[in-house]
Amino acid sequence: MTPKSLLARATAVPGVAxxxxxxxxxxxxxxPGFASAPNLRNIGVQSxxxxxxxxxxxFIIMSEGLDLSMGAVLGLAGVTLASLLxxxxxxxxxxxxxxxxxxxFGVINGLLVVRLGIPPFVSTLGTLGVAQGAALVAxxxxxxxxxxxxxxxxxxxxWMGLPFSxxxxxxxxxxxxxxxxxxxxxxxxxxxxxxxESLTLAGVHTDLYHIGIYALGGLMAGVAALLLTGRMNAGHxxxxxxxxxxxxxxxxxxxxxxxxxxxxxPGTLLGVLTVGVLRNGLNxxxxxxxxxxxxxxxxxxxALVIDSVRTSWRERT
Amino acid sequence: MGHGRxxxxxxxxxxxxxxxxxxxxxxxxxxxxxxxxxxxxTNPYFQSIRLGADDAARQMGVEIVHYVPTRPDSIPDQMSxxxxxxxKRPDAVVFIPVDFQAMVPGVGQMNAAGIPVVNLxxxxxGGDFVSWVGCDDRTLGLNAGRYLxxxxxxxGNVIILEGVGGSANSKARVGGFLQAIExxxxxxxxxxxxxxxxxxxxxxxxxxxxxxxxEIDGVMAANDSMAxxxxxxxxxxxxxxxxxxxxxxxxxxxxxxxxKLVASTDCNGFVQGCIGAMVAIRHIRDLPxxxxxxxxxxxxxxxxxxxxxxPDEQRSCPSWESVAGSLxxxxxxxx
Amino acid sequence: xxxxxxxxxxxxxxxxELAGFMYRVAGVVLVCVGLSLATDxxxxxxxxxxVLRQASLIFLVASGVTLVVLTAGLDLSVGANVGLSAxxxxxxxxxxxxxxxxxxxxxxxxxxxxxxxxxxxxxxxPPFIATYGMLWVVHGITYWxxxxxxxxxxxxxxxxxxxxxxxxxPIPVYLMTACLAAGGVFTRYTIWGxxxxxxxxxxEAARLSGVPVRMRLNLVYTLSGAMxxxxxxxxxxxLNSAEADIGEPLxxxxxxxxxxxxxxxxxxxxxxxxxxxxxxxLTLVLNGMNxxxxxxNWQPLVTGVIVLLxxxxxxxxxxxxxx
Numbered sequence: 001m002t003p004k005s006l007l008a009r010a011t012a013v014p015g016v017a018x019x020x021x022x023x024x025x026x027x028x029x030x031x032p033g034f035a036s037a038p039n040l041r042n043i044g045v046q047s048x049x050x051x052x053x054x055x056x057x058x059f060i061i062m063s064e065g066l067d068l069s070m071g072a073v074l075g076l077a078g079v080t081l082a083s084l085l086x087x088x089x090x091x092x093x094x095x096x097x098x099x100x101x102x103x104x105f106g107v108i109n110g111l112l113v114v115r116l117g118i119p120p121f122v123s124t125l126g127t128l129g130v131a132q133g134a135a136l137v138a139x140x141x142x143x144x145x146x147x148x149x150x151x152x153x154x155x156x157x158x159w160m161g162l163p164f165s166x167x168x169x170x171x172x173x174x175x176x177x178x179x180x181x182x183x184x185x186x187x188x189x190x191x192x193x194x195x196x197e198s199l200t201l202a203g204v205h206t207d208l209y210h211i212g213i214y215a216l217g218g219l220m221a222g223v224a225a226l227l228l229t230g231r232m233n234a235g236h237x238x239x240x241x242x243x244x245x246x247x248x249x250x251x252x253x254x255x256x257x258x259x260x261x262x263x264x265x266p267g268t269l270l271g272v273l274t275v276g277v278l279r280n281g282l283n284x285x286x287x288x289x290x291x292x293x294x295x296x297x298x299x300x301x302x303a304l305v306i307d308s309v310r311t312s313w314r315e316r317t
Numbered sequence: 318m319g320h321g322r323x324x325x326x327x328x329x330x331x332x333x334x335x336x337x338x339x340x341x342x343x344x345x346x347x348x349x350x351x352x353x354x355x356x357x358x359t360n361p362y363f364q365s366i367r368l369g370a371d372d373a374a375r376q377m378g379v380e381i382v383h384y385v386p387t388r389p390d391s392i393p394d395q396m397s398x399x400x401x402x403x404x405k406r407p408d409a410v411v412f413i414p415v416d417f418q419a420m421v422p423g424v425g426q427m428n429a430a431g432i433p434v435v436n437l438x439x440x441x442x443g444g445d446f447v448s449w450v451g452c453d454d455r456t457l458g459l460n461a462g463r464y465l466x467x468x469x470x471x472x473g474n475v476i477i478l479e480g481v482g483g484s485a486n487s488k489a490r491v492g493g494f495l496q497a498i499e500x501x502x503x504x505x506x507x508x509x510x511x512x513x514x515x516x517x518x519x520x521x522x523x524x525x526x527x528x529x530x531x532e533i534d535g536v537m538a539a540n541d542s543m544a545x546x547x548x549x550x551x552x553x554x555x556x557x558x559x560x561x562x563x564x565x566x567x568x569x570x571x572x573x574x575x576x577k578l579v580a581s582t583d584c585n586g587f588v589q590g591c592i593g594a595m596v597a598i599r600h601i602r603d604l605p606x607x608x609x610x611x612x613x614x615x616x617x618x619x620x621x622x623x624x625x626x627x628p629d630e631q632r633s634c635p636s637w638e639s640v641a642g643s644l645x646x647x648x649x650x651x652x
Numbered sequence: 653x654x655x656x657x658x659x660x661x662x663x664x665x666x667x668x669e670l671a672g673f674m675y676r677v678a679g680v681v682l683v684c685v686g687l688s689l690a691t692d693x694x695x696x697x698x699x700x701x702x703v704l705r706q707a708s709l710i711f712l713v714a715s716g717v718t719l720v721v722l723t724a725g726l727d728l729s730v731g732a733n734v735g736l737s738a739x740x741x742x743x744x745x746x747x748x749x750x751x752x753x754x755x756x757x758x759x760x761x762x763x764x765x766x767x768x769x770x771x772x773x774x775x776x777x778p779p780f781i782a783t784y785g786m787l788w789v790v791h792g793i794t795y796w797x798x799x800x801x802x803x804x805x806x807x808x809x810x811x812x813x814x815x816x817x818x819x820x821x822p823i824p825v826y827l828m829t830a831c832l833a834a835g836g837v838f839t840r841y842t843i844w845g846x847x848x849x850x851x852x853x854x855x856e857a858a859r860l861s862g863v864p865v866r867m868r869l870n871l872v873y874t875l876s877g878a879m880x881x882x883x884x885x886x887x888x889x890x891l892n893s894a895e896a897d898i899g900e901p902l903x904x905x906x907x908x909x910x911x912x913x914x915x916x917x918x919x920x921x922x923x924x925x926x927x928x929x930x931x932x933x934l935t936l937v938l939n940g941m942n943x944x945x946x947x948x949n950w951q952p953l954v955t956g957v958i959v960l961l962x963x964x965x966x967x968x969x970x971x972x973x974x975x
Contacts, residue, residue, distance in 0.1 A: 033404050042400045119917050122963045129956015136949035141482040143418040232419040239392040252781050283401035289358050289385035294792025301785035304777040359897035364800020511948045516891055521706055525942035528699035549892055553815035568804050
């Protein structure tokens with residue numbers, strides 16, 4: 001194996017993979033208990049909600065868009081779910097209602113972006129305000145409690161040692177993976193980002209699928225609300241604010257980019273895990289809080305610098 | 318990038334991690350260790366609590382680990398930190414919930430793991446605790462309100478600066494303010510607005526309210542930061558009003574000395590941190606601790622700021638004996 | 653594109669922008685009329701001066717970011733920048749003189765801005781990620797440096813910068829006007845300003861026509877940081893204290909002001925005067941909500957709707973003009 005082909009192989013691996021491995025090794029050495037089964041399980045649980053948001057975010061970013069409203073919509077859906085459960089509604093219809101709330105906001109986002117032509121950053125910033133406002137006004141900033149035992153016990157359940165939230169995350173990932181790489185909708189997603197006109201010329205209702213991408217984002221925010229509400233045993237209007245930024249960072253760190261309209265879904269999974277491993281590892285190693293805050297920013301930047309270096313090396317080989 | 322490469326990578330990584338951690342296997346820390354959960358890194362109140370706990374832990378020869386959310390007051394962050402802390406198995410936890418209701422499952426997890434928990438400052442809505450240590454927020458508000466109205470001779474217009482909308486301690490403190498106002502029929506409440514416990518917001522809200530109401534004689538602020546923001550607004554607008562705050566921070570004491578702040582009720586973070594840590598450590602050592610620890614809530618004004626004038630780094634914890642006797646059985650509503 | 657055609661295109665864009673600007677000013681007037689009818693407290697000199705003062709603080713932060721957005725970039729780190737710069741400036745004032753504090757704040761802001769620029773131009777990190785990462789890093793540094801403490805109580809002559817008056821007008825308003833004038837001249841009448849618009853409109857074409865894209869990008873990010881540094885001084889003077897989170901609530905209002913003001917995130921379209929109108933409109937609404945004692949819970953909703961309306965008006969008029 002020549003050095004050149006070794007370099008070619010090395011640069012074919014996305015930066016996030018190196019980062020993830022480096023972090024895992026470092027934390028395993030520095031933190032006793034990091035690589036233990038309970039802790040790995042924790043990382044899974046802590047990352048599942050973010051993954052649910054990052055997967056549709058990948059599609060949205062691939063379509064050269066952005067969704068800043070996910071955290072707020074998650075909050076509103078969670079509050080809806082909790083209020084219904086507290087009011088005696090059964091879990092299944094309440095969950096459908098919460099997902100419905102998410103779906104509605106997703107469709108609104110899609111309409112604003114696709115029909116009215118308002119840039120995604122602005123559209124979703126606007127819906128963020130509306131969703132957050134609605135949730136705050138409805139709850140006066142308080143948690144909604146008294147949701148009964150059904151959801152919390154479902155959340156706490158496990159199957160073959162894997163917690164419920166991890167199972168949901170894995171299942172959703174597999175679904176998204178199949179959709180993107182094996183269905184026509186998936187090819188449309190690529191096309192909407194890369195070459196929208198040719199898709200329309202081919203007779204496809206491009207606008208419809210484009211709106212669908214945003215609707216998917218809202219829907220997943222609603223589904224994620226199920227997990228978060230189960231985790232907190234309450235609905236809270238602002239608990240998830242800011243998660244969409246983490247999701248965006250995870251997607252970009254994972255290799256999908258804003259401009260080129262291409263995307264790599266496994267990269268999103270790696271990105272989410274990297275963020276989860278970092279946050280968890282910093283706690284296990286008991287790094288001081290201000291250093292934790294700085295590290296998260298450094299991680300995001302380092303991942304992209306690695307990719308930038310990688311690309312320039314590849315261009316040379 | 319093929320699936321094969323991805324799969325191989327993942328397998329290698331996990332194997333490496335597990336192997337390395339096996340090589341590192343050792344028992345938990347030999348010394349005693351407690352963990353302190355606070356709400357954020359930016360509010361000086363929580364820094365006081367951390368310093369107090371640090372001092373107590375140092376005096377009693379115990380290690381202390383701090384958990385602070387990276388995003389201020391973030392519920393998911395604190396949830397994750399609880400899970401991460403359980404892995405490390407501290408001997409006891411001193412816990413301030415970022416949300417008194419949403420954190421209940423987290424407390425349940427610590428209970429299930431057999432880790433004793435002391436509840437500090439904000440009363441959690443559920444869960445098993447060794448003890449609760451804190452101030453009664455309603456009494457804080459009531460004492461501050463009564464003092465202010467007395468200084469106003471029971472007459473005039475007041476505004477209330479609330480804390481974070483929906484937070485338990487904000488509601489309780491405002492409740493105390495309102496009760497004080499009800500007791501004084503000559504006083505009118507003209508406005509009550511949230512300032513988020515933050516200085517800038519309180520400043521701008523006060524500014525705007527000064528426009529809306531040409532006669533404002535008193536300001537009741539749910540914490541010292543907001544009280545100081547209100548004072549800035551009054552200064553800038555060349556208006557006079559009497560202002561009270563809550564918390565008894567060093568900056569508030571300086572403002573009292575300078576005559577700008579009328580008073581603050583003491584719910585001092587440093588001493589709470591001390592006692593919280595002491596209760597946790599005593600519990601580890603099987604020493605008796607009371608189930609409830611309520612601090613008296615004296616009103617601090619220019620006559621009695623005494624010890625609060627020192628910056629926290631120079632203070633040291635009172636001894637358990639000096640505190641335990643007077644506090645453990647004191648009823649609410651002192652001062 | 654020939655010079656004449658380019659000039660015509662630019663004129664069309666400008667007249668479209670002028671229309672948009674007029675709509676916005678009309679919006680401001682409308683809100684003012686509405687508020688003065690709704691409450692007596694609004695239309696007083698002192699209240700209006702307050703509004704201007706509050707708006708000028710947002711404008712100082714948003715002005716630098718406007719330049720960045722003109723190049724189709726983004727600066728999410730301004731809030732954190734204001735925080736760190738204010739804290740460093742506060743420490744410098746305490747240990748030295750007021751002048752040292754001002755220099756420190758400006759230097760800190762500029763330095764952070766320059767780092768952002770270098771990340772975008774040299775390391776080729778996308779602006780969203782670069783400035784988002786910087787936000788966390790700067791927050792971490794600020795938290796570590798302040799260690800939960802507050803630095804407070806500054807000399808009277810320093811505090812005048814934030815809360816003082818000159819000839820009856822708040823001093824920050826003078827700073828805002830100076831900034832608007834300087835920025836306006838820069839963007840409209842200097843070559844560098846035109847180049848910035850060109851980079852936003854079409855970076856490849858700009859590069860090919862000889863614009864030193866990297867240098868200009870570094871410039872706008874550095875300016876954004878410098879303005880954050882200036883804003884941090886004014887905030888410090890106004891609040892008379894520095895805490896680690898002093899800058900956190902600034903980022904979203906700054907971005908909202910820019911968007912309401914008509915600057916496009918795609919680059920090449922927008923102006924500082926638009927941002928000023930956006931800042932004023934935003935502050936008016938919040939001021940009105942306080943005066944009418946509308947609950948704070950409604951603020952995000954109202955802000956979101958205004959941002960959507962403002963941008964939609966632009967998009968709709970642009971579509972109709974065929975531009």
